[in-house]
Amino acid sequence: MYGRMVVILERKEFLELLNERIYFLDGAYGTEFFKLGFKEVIETLNVTNSEMVYALQKAYVDAGVDFLLTNTFSANRLKLSSLKVKYNLKDINYNAVKIAKKARKDKKVYILGDISSTGYLISPLGELTFDEAYEVFKEQGEILLNSGIDGFILETMSDLKELKAAILALRDLSKDVPIIVQMTFDEDGVAVTGTSVEIFSTLMNDLDVDVVGINCTLEPEKLLPVFKQLSNYSRKPISVEPNAGKPKLLRDGSIVYNTSPEKFALYMEDFVEFGANIVGGCCGTSPEHIRLMVEFLKEKKPKKREIVKEEFVSSRTKLKKMKPFLIIGERINAAGKKKFQQKIRERNYNKIVELAILQEKEGAHVLDLNLGIEKLLDKTHFSQVVNTLDKISSLPLSLDIQEFEFMEMALKEYVGRPIINSSTAKRENLDKAIYLLKRYGGILILLTMKDKIPESAKERFDIALEAIRYLEKHDIEKERVIVDPLVLPLGAKKDPAVTIKTIELLSKEGINTSIGLSNLSFGMPNREALNSSFLALCIDKGLTAAILNTSEKCTMNAVFGSLTLKGVDFEKKEIIRNEPMIEMILNKKEDELKREIEKLLEEYTPLQISQDILSKKMEYIGELYSKGEIYLPQLILAAETVTPIFEYLNSLIESNAREKLGTVVLATVEGDVHDIGKRIVGTVLKSSGINVIDLGKDVPAKEILKAVKEYKPDIVGLSAMMTTTIGRIKEVKDLFVDNNVDIPIISGGASMNKEIADNFGVYYAKNASQALKLVKKILKR
Known part of the structure; x- marks a missing residue:
């Protein structure tokens, strides 16, 4: 019924096009339909009023676009269900492609299947699983692909994990279809879930996508510095779609954006100067904005970019350079530790969290993760541990996992660019590593051995070179490989000079190296002295990373001292310590926090502790979040830590006093299913x-x-996230007035601003921290 899966635009052809000139995407859909008085779910127009969609798309084609997006931004199963859309998912998506094909007529315009987020947060930030999100994206992608699109565009994504699920789903449908991926960021270059432009860019460098970009949220002037970061870090063609300024409410109730078509076109030249290959418009841009942009930029050719050549590893929120030296903490390792292993089997991960926090304080850049005897575990242990560490916003991980199935599970759940530790140089093992690196991204630790460990440095060196050539042949660059020259126990009469010589040979070829340092001193006295001395010798020969015990001060000083003597600028980590109760909350030290509260109850009333102590601590944590010093995973974790404490304190407070705490009703308005911002506000208020x-x-x-x-x-x-739904806030306000309900309303969301809020007669809060301050101010009155 919906056609056959045929790819019209081959990826090679697509990428060749982008070398010729600047290419053009279309503009906004929702805000344009809103101007025409349509305020429902715009994707339903594909079924109910195809002529309205056709007219807008034809206007974009006439404006000179090269790529026309299908009207399917929210046309996935979860979003349509949330919006209570009764029309068939297949009909909505199939008709969208049909309308777009009609609009392009005989012009050389490529049709991109437009896909955005599900509207739900993926675990551990929400309850949607990775596999559920994957299936939702695959379902919509398959309909669009079968309907005859030329490529996909994934846009306005705010969660890197959800974006990864979408990429894998679409790439599993076809290896040949072009894919453009775009995330949305705030002015500080960080997405709402804590991912920076740099983390996004460096992971996309690994994944099987064709163009990497940014869209929505910001007007051109504020998006430009964020886009410059993308330009610096992305090794792939880049795209951008800014909003047409800020929304402004007119007297007749209509919404306009304050960046004129002429001004927008001029701004877009700046994005081209920073290396944009594809440009277009998001909220508020009209066919006229796009027409003037095309006319102004049509003769422009892509600019050559100076791209950062360094390699990085990352978690969702933290990015670490691989050079000059990468310190990998070794202590999350259950091998040979029965009690630790048993806790993991029982799914008690408190020790893992404690060690993660401790090693970061001690100066680790990466955490090595080894859950011990894997036959005692199943794959859910690995997904749970990865999600647990994601939630505390831990350092990047080095995944020391032997079973392929368990490794893949961990990589699927992992958000960022990890280290895969490790692979031998046997072809069958290298093939598995290539699959994982291409599908999930990351850095590989390569062991200088096949079936057995070679005795000489030359043999180890030759094995490493042969393996690297094989990896390069399969498009895994040498820079994405760290070679382990193998450290053997000194107590077993193994010569450490072989390892040192192997490092020297590899370093001369510009190959990164890493050692498992503690293997050297296993079973020996004075381990720290041996480790630090050996490490200094290795660094002198060019070692670039080590898995080591960060609690050994002498060993950590050896890193600093050796690199300083080599003239390398390497600073020790400055440890910033928060006030003790803040530390307990942010690090989920629930038992310690309970004991602290019990002590306070000896001096203060439950109400005083709730309002004047614990609430103030959470207000401070909210400030840390709004300043970008902590991120959404940590904020959610903090809320989970204090909520039982507040419930306990509330149970001790008499009912008449409890009312002083105040009650807030929260809602995302009708027609809008974007509630990440609202949930963050709820988390801050509740906590x-x-x-x-x-x-x-x-x-x-x-x-x-x-x-x-x-x-x-x-x-x-x-x-209200969308421009098309902000009018619903006034609708609520008017309904309250009509029913003589006098209650303060605080508004927020991407499309709201103070000017519109003032016109509606409501308060405005830009973020969760402002919302909390406003709530407390109102409650005091």
Whole structure:
């Protein structure tokens, strides 16, 4: 019924096109339909009013675009279900492609299947699993591909893990279809889930995508410095779609954006100067914006970019350079530790979290993860540990996992660019490593051995070179490989000079090297002295990384001293210590926090502790989040840590005093299913002792009024992400007035601003931290 899977635009041809000139994407859909008075789910137009979609797309084709997006931004199963769309998923997507083909007519315009987020956060930040997200993206992608698109564009993604699920789903459908991927970032260059442009760029360098870009959230002027970071770090062609400025409310209730078509076209030249290969527009851009942009830039050719040549490893929130030296903490290792192993079997990961936090404080750049005897475990142990460490926003991981199935599970769940530790130089093992590196990204530790460990440095060196040539033949660059020259126990009469010589030979070829340092002193006295002395000798011969015990001060000083003597600028990590209770909350030290609260109860009332102590600590943590010093995973973890404490304190507070804490009803307005921002606000309020009633997303005004009458809250908080839904906030306000309900409303969301809020007669909070301050200010009144 929906055609056959045929790829029209081959990837090679697509990439060749991008070398010729600047190519053009179309502009906004939602805000254009909003201008015409349509305020429902725009993807339903593909079924109910195809002429409206056709007219807009034809206008974009006439404006001179090279790529036309299908009207399928929210047309995945989860979003359509959240929006209560009754029309068939296949019909919506198939008709979208059909309309786009009609609009391009006989012009050489390529059709891109447009896919965005599910509207749900993936574990550990939310409850959606990676596999569930993968299936949702694969389902929509298959319909679009079978309908005859020329390529895919994944856009307005805010979660790197969700983006990875989408990439894998689409690439599993076809190895030949071009894929453009775009994330959305705030002014500081960090997505709402804590991922920076650099982390995004360096992982996309590894994954099987063709163009990497940024869209939405920011106007051109504010997006430009963020885009410059993408330009510096992405080794692939880059794209950009800014918003047309900030939304402004007119007297007639319509919304306009403050960047004119002329101004927009001029701004877009700056993006071309920074190396953009593909340019287009997001919210607020019209066919006129795109027409002037095309006219202004049509003769431009892509600029050559100066791209950062360094290699990095990363977690969701932390990026670490591989040079000049990478310190890999060894202590999350259950091998030979029965009690530790048993805790892991029982799914008690507190020790792992404790060691992760401790090693970061001691100066580790990466954490090696070895869960011990793997036959005692199943693959869910590995996914749970990776997600647990993601939630505390840990350092990047070196995954020391032997079973291929377990390694793949860990890599699938991992957010960022890890180290895969390790592979021997046997072809069958290298082939598995190539598969993992290409599918999930990362750096490989390569052992200088096949079936047995060679005796001489020359043999080890030759094995490493042969393996690297094989990896390069399969498009894995030498820079993505760290060779382990193998350290053997001194107590077993093994000569450490062989390892040192191997490092020297490899370093002369510009090959990165890493050792498992503690293997040297196994079973020996004075281990720290042996380790630090040997490490200094290895660094002198060019060693670039080591898996070591970061609690050994002498060993850590050997790194600093050896590199300093070689003239390498290598600074010791400055440890910033928070106030003790903040540390307990951020590091999920629940037992310690409970004991601290019990001590405080000897001096203060439960209400005083709740409002004046614990709430203030969470307010400070909210400030850390708004400043970008901690990220969403840590914020959620902090909330989980304090919520039981607040519940305990509330149980001790008399009911009349408990009411002083205040109640807030939260909702994302009707027609909008984006609730990440609202959930963050809810998390901050709840973890500050405020009673929060979350009505969810896509909530009609009448339901919000009903909830206000039922729960009698002190404040209502409303979120609207899309321009097409911000008018619903005024609808709620007007309904309250009509029903003589006098209650403060705080508004927020990407499309809201203070000017619009003032016009609606409501408060405005830019972020969760501002929302908390505003709530407390209102409650004091």
